[in-house]
Amino acid sequence: MKIVVLGAGVMGTAFTMPVADAGHTVHLVGTHLDGDIIEEIHETRVHPRLRSRVHDAVTPFPVAGLREAMQGADLVVLGVNSHGVAWAANVLADVLPPDTPVVMLTKGLHGDGESLHILPTFFRSQLPPRLGDVAVMAIGGPCIAGELAARRHSCVVLGGSDPAKLGALAAALRTPYYHVWTSTDLIGLEVCVAMKNLYALAVGLVIGLLERDGIADNGAHMHNLAAAIFAQGLYETAYLVRLMGGDLRSVYTLPGAGDLYVTCQGGRNSRMGRLLGLGMPYAQAKAKHMPNESVEGAMLAEAVGDTVRAMIRAGKLDARKLPLMLAVIDVVCHGAPVEIPWDAFFHDTE
């Protein structure tokens, strides 16, 4: 196959490794923000943030080369971040053949003020009518980009609506280290992998709380607290998944539990969580310590905050089932101080 990856961030670029190892030809097209990255790959074959050599079967293109890169493409993969989905639909509008499937690596949810939508739905809504039947699939699961680029074992789920297409594509993507399952629960997959960023930020709060309060005299940390937040995150994810029409299986397998687990092992959401846990207001933490970094958990809070509040007012969401999400939204969108809403956790689990 000839595969075009749009977006040369860490995840888009890391994804080229198993794909190239599986024998496919890969065109890696940077966005308008990836100019320096594409240039550096051209010159050194090394991605500056991944710190890995890019596979020889990968040809880098600047965004201006998209049309050329798309010639004869069998598959388009979106590696943009959640802010780049509408942009990607826009630039693909002219060059995407209607029979070329799209796979999204992007994680997030779209809030339109009244409802929440998974990104494949939002992406499709941004395409011109002639592309209304494009197959849009997604890959999710616990997959830190640097590990994938280093060919370390990674287990992911390819979600979509057509089992035959999913099976054929998964078979084409697998390598001895890239383990791909398939799922027709695209909703569950997408809700889980989006929410994990917000809840990993919440688990990360504990790093800051521990730094603030210190290790106890007997050596005790705060793992119990982190684990309770982790569990509440999955509980709220399960509520949203079911409400939006997804399947609980996604919650307790790779997309939910697996991806939340891996995202809690460090990274930008955890680092932001730590700053907030130390007592720093969100705006200050972002501006002072992470001005040029995408904190997907905070971006999700910003993307859905108003919609979630509107849905609660309209009776479409039950606030009692989402106290942790609402606390994170308040911290990120309204500068609220961190307060763990213990007594609201696990509402009505009986």
Place this chain on the structure above:
Amino acid sequence: MKIVVLGAGVMGTAFTMPVADAGHTVHLVGTHLDGDIIEEIHETRVHPRLRSRVHDAVTPFPVAGLREAMQGADLVVLGVNSHGVAWAANVLADVLPPDTPVVMLTKGLHGDGESLHILPTFFRSQLPPRLGDVAVMAIGGPCIAGELAARRHSCVVLGGSDPAKLGALAAALRTPYYHVWTSTDLIGLEVCVAMKNLYALAVGLVIGLLERDGIADNGAHMHNLAAAIFAQGLYETAYLVRLMGGDLRSVYTLPGAGDLYVTCQGGRNSRMGRLLGLGMPYAQAKAKHMPNESVEGAMLAEAVGDTVRAMIRAGKLDARKLPLMLAVIDVVCHGAPVEIPWDAFFHDTE
């Protein structure tokens, strides 16, 4: 209330802290193996392994003082390990009034060669007929003993059959740092908190694999691999919970996801996993590095291994749903080398 805790290990002793803080009188009775601990608490008020001062409202008793300690008890709490359940039933047989409820902190499953049983069921089966109606409840969830003893926030679930009794007892146990939910899904609770030890051991394998293979040139660890094992552990737990009549909600809340998460943050199961991941056979790892320590994950494999194999042969369990559990059983019970059964993970999740 007057509460008797039987078993002065780290968990039994840590549990006395919130209970005493809640205003109850506590008698902490050591088992026949806890003689030194009880003596040390008598002399110094410090538990040697918890490294915490025991609350002033706690009176320590040696096992010989059980009858005296039981005078007027309103509640008995079992803090023994999974090997001590039959022993506890035996020593309580003469002194337990039939209207005094029992709460188990012990985690494990009992395999009788044909079926698996949760420990409250097994404990009750070991009591004399006159005690056949004793209410047996259990507490589970992410609760590292040292953190509880240091009064750090901990969230747990009290499981049992009678909602009114559960509600009243939970209210009596709560403190500002000990957050107690109730659940009538005693089966789900007990299966989750038992299996988490085995799966935390499996996640711990990755620590050894990483030490063996090293960090990648780009700094990559093996979190993706650990997360996949974590998710497979929850998937298998969900299978067992449903098969035994429990509720999925326990899997994706505190007993399952929360407790597995906290158990993966270190401790004896992780340490044993590391040794096995480094390539050491189980018998050697146990004898050489952890001769006097209870590794509950390995103890569970030993307790249920033969029964699980027999149930598979009898068609009562589906081996395809439990590849990770079977791999751990093979490693622990049969000295097998560690091999992650990737391709068998997430069987038939569609």
